[in-house]
Amino acid sequence: MPKSSELKQYIAFEIGNEIYAVDVLFVESIERMAQITRVPHSPYEVLGIINLRGDVIPVMSARRVLGYEEMPSTDATRVAIVRYDEYRIGMIVDRVTEILNIPHDKVQWGVEALDGKRKGVISGLINLGDKPVMVMDIPRTLELLLN
Amino acid sequence: MDNAQYMKLFIEESKEHLQNLNNNLLVLEQQPDNTEVINEIFRSAHTLKGMAGSMGFKTIADLAHAMENVLDRIRKGNMGVNVEIMDVLFEALDILDGLIQDVIQVGMENPQDISGIKSKLEGVINGTNNKDLGQSAQKPDKEGLSLDEHHFHVIDEAVKNGFTPYYIEVKLKETCLMKAARAYIVFKAIENFGHIIHSHPSAQDIEEEKFGLSFSVVAVCKAELDTIKKELDSISEIENINIREIQPHDIKSRNQSENRKPQPQGTDRGTIPEVKDRLSKTAGRSIRVDIERLDRLMNLVSELIIIKNRIQDLQRYNDTAAMAESVEYLGRVTSELHDAVMKVRMIPIQTVFERFPRTVRELSRSTGKEVKLNILGAETEIDRTIIDEIGEPLIHLIRNAIDHGIEAPQERVALGKPPVGAVELKAYHDGDNVVIEVSDDGRGIDIDKVLKRAVQQNLVSREEAESLTQQEILQFIFEPGFSTAEKVTDISGRGVGMDVVKTKIESMGGVVDIDSRPNQGTRFIIRLPLTLSIIQALLVSMGQEVYAIPIGSIKEILEVPAGAIKMVRQKEFIDYRGLLIPFIRLAKALECPDEAKSGELVTVVIVKKGERLAALSVDGLIGQQEIVIKPLGKALSKIKIMSGATILGDGRVVLILDINHLV
Structure with a gap:
């Protein structure tokens, strides 16, 4: 367990009007949107594959993962390249806002913001004054894609 | 530390020596008098011992040493070769292999109790020791001591100084509890009269009680034979003592026989430098690369x-x-x-195939069936990545062939077949593919039984079952959990395995076909791509999308009139050169969003999956290109109809169709 006062970094991004965050340790890089090739029979959340400097990687839509309507991409759309275990996958977000430094005990863990299939995708809540930030559980999200 | 660099060398070389031992032991079993092979085996064991010793792998060195002792006796002609001895040697080899595998995996030796196998090896030696005892009473040059030049020299010197050389063999009583201590007393007693210059087993082994009941020593003493015998007889717990003076002419004859007996070796000596020369030349022209x-x-x-x-x-x-x-x-x-x-x-597929004679030998012994393995095309070259993967499925197929395919000798004779069954392994290149065939001349697969089982296991409905082709029925044996074996044997029949074989081969981009005839045998035909990462492909368009089809799976490109598509039991077929083959609408199979082009003529790509054909309808043809296969990543690994993706010149990503899964 991390020490309660230890600062952890999160990358915060927007989906619609809400703010989400992922542990920076899972994020390899933030990329601009690229042309997506559709992959037949892929899971609903996966939009297809992209060419990332010569590597082929799948991309998923954070909107679909979190249960939002799909929207056309804009200039602000970014792909966060997420890495966990043997997975390397891009996550498309509306906009990356900032990097947050949060002490571990300032995150309210065990919050279950989503139900059903998406249960567990949000694992924590950061109360930052004007707007709460929802922390995404990357391992759980990737598990969701497999099943 | 810098040990790591030797470690790699050790692993590489010990693997080679293990394989050498394995191959040569198999040859030795067939040609027990082949001195060249015995020498080769001895050298491998010896080198292995040396390497392990210098790396500090004591157990490996110890076991190799014990094997070396047996081999040395065979080499010197003190011992013949029989099945029991070969079994022990093979067993020792397996344990040695296990120990070295441990080193490969964890980088260090896994200390293991090898006293069992060591005593078996010693048992082999002692077994013949006892036999020797009777016949060779007057032939000291046949005794179980491997005396070398140095020892003879010492004996010569001692004789000049008034000592007499003795050969003393001591057998302890079976009831003897502390053998090492008893042996120590014997040693001490002998040393009262002079010096022990050699013992068998070695003094250290005796001290660690690593011997059976007997041991022997060569000593030079300044006492009469009777005096020594009397002294030794007074030690308790001794079954018998055999003591003999070593005559100078014995030494001479020994020396002569050293020179004479290996007369074939004399020629051998001529060839060894030649071989070495050749080896060093090839060594000079090739290098090991990570x-x-x-x-x-x-x-x-x-x-x-x-x-x-x-x-x-x-x-x-x-x-x-x-x-x-x-x-x-x-x-x-x-x-x-x-x-x-x-x-x-x-690398030549030889490196995989050479393991199999051993497998076949063992299976043949454990099943009591006589089997001859023929290997053809072992020189066929195949990609390194495939080499590492293909062994396991092949072993499985060979096991099945022997366990299920080949009949018992009596049964074979009754059927008018030769009593010895044949299993054949064959490799060859076919276009961009490597084909490996595993065939046997056994009873063949019972098609009716397979179909009955398939219906029982709900793999197919009774109605559908009627329209299946023989090929389609045979494919059921690759279903998980499928087995027609009525009794489970040690070797196979639990219904696990064939599905693993298929999965493994498909994961390498290959296909398996089966050809089986009642009482004539079964043949598995494995087709694998020559290389896994760069292929020639045909790019086709489906609406806005582009897909790549590997050229290796394309037979022909045709335009057929739309009216030529026929419906048979809700499935579409086209007539291809008099053959009805499935017609697959790619746009549908790939869930393409764009409306498929419709017109008078349909462009179809005739693809093959092993022996089977199918027609894929495409919108347009773009052209042939060399493409690099990139994996889709774990998140998409469940999608089987794509073998990967490639990046085109303009940066676009294009999916590569896996015909094996699409058809």
């Missing part, structure tokens, strides 16, 4: 091919003769470079 470096080279070639495709693409903006020529030249060079790098990665 597979990772080759992978890196291959990746760079892949990148080069992508950029070449890109430049080819850009050619349209500057379409001059000079540009065209340069691009063509670039294309040729990259292709050749690719070929060259690929060849470096290729």
Whole structure:
């Protein structure tokens, strides 16, 4: 367990009007949107594959993962390249806002913001004054894609 | 530390020596008098012992030493070869292999109790020791002591100084509790009269009680034979003592026989330097390269091919003769470079096949069936990555062939077949594929039984079952949990395995076909791509989308009239040269969003999956291109109809269809 006062970094991004965050340790890089090739029979959340400097990687839509309507991409759309275990996958977000430094005990863990299939995708809540930030559980999200 | 660098060498070389031992032991079993092979085996064991010793792997060195002792006796002609001895040697080899595998996996020796196998090895020696005892009473040069030049020299010197050389063999009583201590007392007693110059087993082994009931020593003493005998007889717990003076002529005859007996070895000596010479020459022309470096080279070639495709693409903006020529030249060079790098990665399938004679030997012994293994095309070269993977499925097929295929000898004779069953392993190149066939001349697969089982296990409905072809029925044996075996044997029949074989082969981009005839035998035909990462492909368009089809799975491209598509039991077929083959609408199979083009003529790509054909309808043809296969990543690994993706010259990502799963 991390020490309660230890600062952890999160990358915060927007989906619609809400703010989400992922542990920076899972994020390899933030990329601009690229042309997506559709992959037949892929899971609903996966939009297809992209060419990332010569590597082929799948991309998923954070909107679909979190249960939002799909929207056309804009200039602000970014792909966060997420890495966990043997997975390397891009996550498309509306906009990356900032990097947050949060002490571990300032995150309210065990919050279950989503139900059903998406249960567990949000694992924590950061109360930052004007707007709460929802922390995404990357391992759980990737598990969701497999099943 | 710098040990790591020796470690790699140790692993590589010990693997080679293990394989050498394995191969040569098999030869020895067939040709027990082949001195060249015995020497070769002895050298391998000896080198292995030395290497392990210098790396500090004591257990390995110890076991290799024990094997060496047995081999040495065979080499010196003190002991013949029989099945029991071979079994013990093979068992020791397996344990040695296990120990070395531990080293490979964890980088250090896994200390293991090897006293069991060691005493078996000693048992082999002692077994013949006892036999020798009777016959060789007057033939001291046949005794179980391996005396070398040095010992003879010492004996000579001692004789000059008034000592008498004795050969003393002591057998302890079976009831003797502390053998080592008793042996120590014997040693002490002998040393009262002179010096022990050699013992068998070695003094250390005796001290550690690593011997059976008997041991022997050569000593030089200044006492009469009777005096020594009397003294030794007074020690309790001794069954018997055999003591004999070593005559000077014995030593001479020994020396002579050393020179004479290996007369064939004399010629051998002529050939050894030659062999060595040849070896050192090849050694000079080849080097060991870390597979990772080759992978890196291959990746760079892949990148080069992508950029070449890109430049080819850009050619349209500057379409001059000079540009065209340069691009063509670039294309040729990259292709050749690719070929060259690929060849470096290729190794003969021999390295996999050479394990199998051993497997067959063991299966044949455990099943009581006589089996002869024929290997053809072992020199066929195949990509290194495939070599590492293919062994396991092949072993499985061989096991099945022997366990289920080959009948018992009596049964075979009753059927008018030769009593010895034949299993054949055959490898050859076929276009861009490597084909490996495993066949037997056994009873064949019972099609009716397979179909009955398939219906029982609900793999197919009774109605559907009627329309299945023989090939389709045979494919059921690859279903998980499928088994027609009525009794489970040690070797196979639990219904696990064939599905693993298929999965493994498909994961390498290959296919398996089965050909089976009642009472004539079964043949498994495995087709694998020559290389896994760069292939020639046909690009086809489906609406806005582009897909790549590997050229290796394409038989022909045709245009057929829309009216030629026939419906049979809700499935579409077309007539291809008099053969009805499935017609697959690619747009539907790939869930394409765009409306499929409809017209008078349909463009179809005839693809093959092993022996089976199918027609894929496509919207348009773009052209042939060399493409680099990139994996789709774990999140999409469940999608079987794609074998990966590639990046085109313009940076676009295109999916590669896996015909094996689509058809």
